[in-house]
Amino acid sequence: MSKHQKEMALLKEHLGKHQLKYTRQRELILDAFLKQEHITAEELYHQLARKDPHLGLATIYRTLNLFCEAGLAQARHFGTQTQYDNVSHKGHHDHLICTECGKIVEFENCDIERLQEEVAARNGFVIKTHRLELYGLCSRCQH
Amino acid sequence: MSKHQKEMALLKEHLGKHQLKYTRQRELILDAFLKQEHITAEELYHQLARKDPHLGLATIYRTLNLFCEAGLAQARHFGTQTQYDNVSHKGHHDHLICTECGKIVEFENCDIERLQEEVAARNGFVIKTHRLELYGLCSRCQH
DNA sequence: ACGCTAATTGAAATGGGTTATCAATTTCAA
């Protein structure tokens, strides 16, 4: 019995509406996907290789894109790869990055998020996710 | 005589520091690049094809990456392509991005920037630049 | 101005991530 009842129901609802089918692979991928905050197709592929060595990479990509259409995931392009964010996992954090030593500090700021919503509303947008990165020098690298 | 004295000086400073050379191609690409807010390598390639049909795409990519290292440009991955933002054009410009149709709205918000400074200070950082992207649906794509 | 060395270039090959193709398999409604 799965621990992800709500998400599985959402997926099945989407499948039903679009004449799509509920398969063993989609269940496997959903369970693995929901355990993380965000993941790439390749990472998921390697994780699942132990459970089912015959599960193809193409199926992972197809299924992750399906999750995006169903509203369970959101694609985010980062570097050369695509990160698939787990929408049900709300703990979003932004990053402070030191351009000198590479140190990364995670933070969360409600006030910033509220202002983001205001900016979006002013432009008729509805925000699904965001990305905020502050680049600079950490205390040790300011010499 | 170029209209982009400041940026050209910045580039030459970077070149000097790294034993790189100032070439006709780099000057051509810089002039064209600075005329836009953001552009892809392919677009720049086609724009410049008229001025110099022999200018290779690889050179465009190499030069845009050079601009990023020199602080004149900033790479931003959207969809399958990379957008190169003109940093000098508007200091910091942030983006509202529609994940459905790709529409991009640029904005600036002093309050957000101030809060960013506060977060940075609290963590001992001095910010040099930042990147803020809000992903969602524009008014037309919300149904 | 000349020559030398190292950086740069253009063209093409290569690379990495993602999507399309297609025959075989599986789902699910009738």
Added chain:
DNA sequence: TTGAAATTGATAACCCATTTCAATTAGCGT
């Protein structure tokens, strides 16, 4: 259970970007 339609896995194709490499060019010292 049966059959039409969707899905799968393997692989080829794609696209954007980077690397390779021989030929060219910049820029220093002379």
